[in-house]
Amino acid sequence: MKRREFIALVGSATAALPVVTRAQQPAMPVIGFLGGESSTLWANLVRAFNQGLGETGYVEGRNVAIEYRWAEGQNDRVPALMADLMRLQVSVIAVPGSTPAAMAAKAETTTIPIVFIIATDPVQVGLVASLNRPGGNLTGVVTLNVEIAPKRLELLHELFPTATSFALLVNPTHPALAEPVMRGVQAEARTLGIELHLLHASSDSDFDSALATAARLRVAGLVVGPDTLFNKRIGQLAALSVRHALPTVYQWREFVAAGGLLSYGSSISDAFRLGGVYTGRILKGDKPADLPVQQTTKIELFINLKTAKALGVDMPATLLARADEVIE
Numbered sequence: 001m002k003r004r005e006f007i008a009l010v011g012s013a014t015a016a017l018p019v020v021t022r023a024q025q026p027a028m029p030v031i032g033f034l035g036g037e038s039s040t041l042w043a044n045l046v047r048a049f050n051q052g053l054g055e056t057g058y059v060e061g062r063n064v065a066i067e068y069r070w071a072e073g074q075n076d077r078v079p080a081l082m083a084d085l086m087r088l089q090v091s092v093i094a095v096p097g098s099t100p101a102a103m104a105a106k107a108e109t110t111t112i113p114i115v116f117i118i119a120t121d122p123v124q125v126g127l128v129a130s131l132n133r134p135g136g137n138l139t140g141v142v143t144l145n146v147e148i149a150p151k152r153l154e155l156l157h158e159l160f161p162t163a164t165s166f167a168l169l170v171n172p173t174h175p176a177l178a179e180p181v182m183r184g185v186q187a188e189a190r191t192l193g194i195e196l197h198l199l200h201a202s203s204d205s206d207f208d209s210a211l212a213t214a215a216r217l218r219v220a221g222l223v224v225g226p227d228t229l230f231n232k233r234i235g236q237l238a239a240l241s242v243r244h245a246l247p248t249v250y251q252w253r254e255f256v257a258a259g260g261l262l263s264y265g266s267s268i269s270d271a272f273r274l275g276g277v278y279t280g281r282i283l284k285g286d287k288p289a290d291l292p293v294q295q296t297t298k299i300e301l302f303i304n305l306k307t308a309k310a311l312g313v314d315m316p317a318t319l320l321a322r323a324d325e326v327i328e
Contacts, residue, residue, distance in 0.1 A: 032085035036098030048269040052276020073232030116140035143266035150188035156221035163220030215244040267298040
């Protein structure tokens with residue numbers, strides 16, 4: 001073979017290599033992400049989810065793609081959004097922050113892995129067989145925001161130890177959350193020897209009348225139960241609580257940042273991070289059935305001192321010392 005022919009042959013073989021290499025590269029896996037709220041409200045939580053993915057070696061846009069769908073706090077949109085993700089043939093579905101989304105995902109597929117992040121008991125609502133051995137194609141993270149709802153009443157009682165009347169706001173159209181919260185907070189009220197008024201809100205238009213009722217009943221404070229509807233309207237609830245001069249405690253820091261008095265609950269960002277870790281582990285080959293459902297243990301207390309002063313609430317130094325953050 002002549003030298004010129006040999007160089008041309010080597011050159012053409014080298015030029016062909018990238019084409020062969022590209023053809024052998026596996027397709028980038030796709031995560032279907034169905035959020036119960038909006039991308040604006042959950043910007044920090046999406047970052048936490050991606051942080052968890054990063055801990056397992058996955059970076060969005062580099063070696064994994066994410067298809068986002070947002071229910072905007074409207075549970076009736078969930079089935080259509082879930083069906084849309086199914087058509088994309090995603091590798092795993094993440095359904096953070098919404099029990100209805102988790103239920104819809106379970107109804108849609110028994111083969112695609114599903115990672116949920118919810119506040120309800122996943123065994124009680126039929127998502128998994130048990131916490132330690134989920135079975136099937138679902139696993140995830142459970143926050144303690146239902147279990148510690150009675151602690152929120154304790155906080156209000158600590159602020160107003162001589163008060164005898166408080167209120168609890170729940171969404172009756174979401175019994176999976178409302179009923180255990182009502183049972184827990186009512187039991188705590190009996191233990192404390194105080195009267196608890198139950199208030200209902202199932203739409204945005206119910207908020208003003210519900211809080212006006214609480215003010216008319218002259219309750220010392222209000223506990224807001226966890227619910228996707230309430231999460232969507234945190235700013236509205238915070239403003240109404242101040243307008244009606246009603247000391248109110250919620251589960252998320254965002255409520256306090258929006259002007260609410262107190263929040264006490266599981267670290268939602270930590271729960272999303274753990275959900276991201278599980279999603280990454282499943283992409284690496286772990287089976288949901290073998291991944292125990294995790295329960296968050298990090299509980300956070302946030303206080304808005306400016307709101308306390310506006311409401312005339314004398315915040316005890318002991319409570320301020322326990323706070324993870326005091327907003328002034």
